[in-house]
Amino acid sequence: MYETILVEKLASRVGLIRLNRPQAMNALNATLMRELMNALKEHDAEPDIGCHVITGSEKAFAAGADIKEMATATPVSMLVGDPISVWDELKKIRKPVLAAVAGVCLGGGCELAMACDMIIAAENAKFGQPEINLGVIPGAGGTQRLTRIVGKAIAMEMVLNNRWLTAPEAAQFGLVNHVYSVETYLDEALKLAAEIASRAPIAIRIAKDCVNKTYEMTLNEGLEYERRSFHFLFSTDDQTEGMDAFVNKRPAQWKGQ
Ligand code: DAK
DSSP: OOSSEEEEEOTTSEEEEEEOOGGGTTOBOHHHHHHHHHHHHHHHTOTTOOEEEEEOOSSEEEOSBOHHHHTTOOHHHHHHHOTTHHHHGGGGOOSOEEEEEOSEEETHHHHHHHHSSEEEEETTOEEEOGGGGGTSOOOSSTTTHHHHHHOHHHHHHHHHHOOOEEHHHHHHTTSOSEEEOTTTHHHHHHHHHHHHHTSOHHHHHHHHHHHHHTTTSOHHHHHHHHHHHHHHHTTSHHHHHHHHHHHTTSOOOOOOO
16 A cells, blocks of 8 residues: 555554665655655554554664655745645654664654654664755754754754764663664564553643643743643543542553543
């Protein structure tokens, strides 16, 4: 059904999407980005899925946007064809999205991983923003999200001078949650995703939304938003169930209602 991705719905309530352009180190061409967003949206609407995982191969999560496709672009072709707006759709995915990253994670690949909610890395993962070598700059968050995550000093070095981070460095600077061996990183990411997918679905969505609001709001606005979201959760069956389960020392059965 898809040309550039492989899609699986796992029994653990995880939707797994593998970027699959091995001939181009999973470079993110327009077809791949469209297919990725369509698959994410389909899984997001699927009640049997509670968490998404995006991965690549052991060699490449993604080597960036497809340079061969981009090389002949003009401002007018970008405006008319609008290949860029597809990137914004990731922000509208409501269930948590984990990136399981091995190998190169460069340019748009690093920006895609940073737009996910958590990153699980393999020991061989390398993160970089090499756009400066192409005479351009990052265009999908590499100057903004990266700086907020790793801080100005490291971001400047990555964006201005093409410094790549190893997986342990990425963990040290807060870019990735965990680092595992190449053999186990995907299983570990799927295990984490399955745990998240087993939790109260409405609270999970609202928690993700509140954490992401940190980027959009002042502290006072964010605290107010969090408080209203917290109040809202007291209208859900899952709140009644979760607290009753605690009091009666039994596991909660979430309904997502
Ligand atoms: N695009 C197209 N093809 C690529 C590619 C890419 N990004 N990266 C690798 N390939 C292709 C190579 O051309 C080669 O194809 P053939 O020549 O065999 O046909 C094949 O993959 C294997 O690559 P190599 O032979 O180069 O393999 P190596 O192991 O020697 O090197 C490498 C791997 C990943 C270090 C190297 O290929 C490399 O440096 N690739 C380019 C990395 C890069 O510069 N990435 C940044 C691209 S710019 C935006 C959204 C996104 C973006 C911008 C705006 N908006 C929403 C506004 C993103 C921009 C970018 O990512």
